[in-house]
Amino acid sequence: MTEIRIHGRGGQGAVIAAQMLAKALFKEGQYVQAFPAFGMERRGAPVASFVRFDKRPVRIRCEIYEPDHIIVLDPTLIAAANITAGLKRKGWILVNSDRRDRLGLPSQFRVAVVDASSIAVKNKLGTAAIPIVNTAILGAFARATGLVGLEAVLAAIQESVPVRPRENAHAARQAYDFAETL
DSSP states (O other), X not given: OEEEEEEEEBTSOHHHHHHXXXXXXXXXXXXXXXXXXXXXXXXXXXXXXXXXXXXXXXXXXXXXXSOSEEEESOTHHHHHSOTTTTOOTTOEEEEEOSOOSOTTOOTTSEEEEEOHHHHHXXXXXXXXXXXXXXXXXXXXXXXXXXXXXXHHHHHHHHHXXXXXXXXXXXXXXXXXXXXEEO
């Protein structure tokens, strides 16, 4: 079983990102589970979403404490929270950042970065203050990890995004092209 934890702030699309990633993985024949975790404050407050997938049915029903991979929608969370807690050695950490360095992340993890915020803003997804980066980050995740194909991600976006589906698909394609592994 592969487990992914998504860290973000309310309004960035972490919950929908988990749902779309699960849908994309399901399209590729995986059994999936996706769910969020957040408190009463949502807009701007830290949130986490979780995705599990496997070739066999997924029956575990709890938060993910030892993820295989992590997606970080807001790079300020790296310093504010222990986002690498429980991350398995050689796990991927994909960070939405305009920086092209490891962001101080430990060397035992594989790191990839993409400026999903700029991509979202250019595609008019959210605002400059709160860009909605979920579709862009999924394109980058497909590229960096190879765990899901871009076509499955694009199909999930087409089915899941009721507003601006073309712009969201374009953001995912751009992020796929611009994701950098470090």
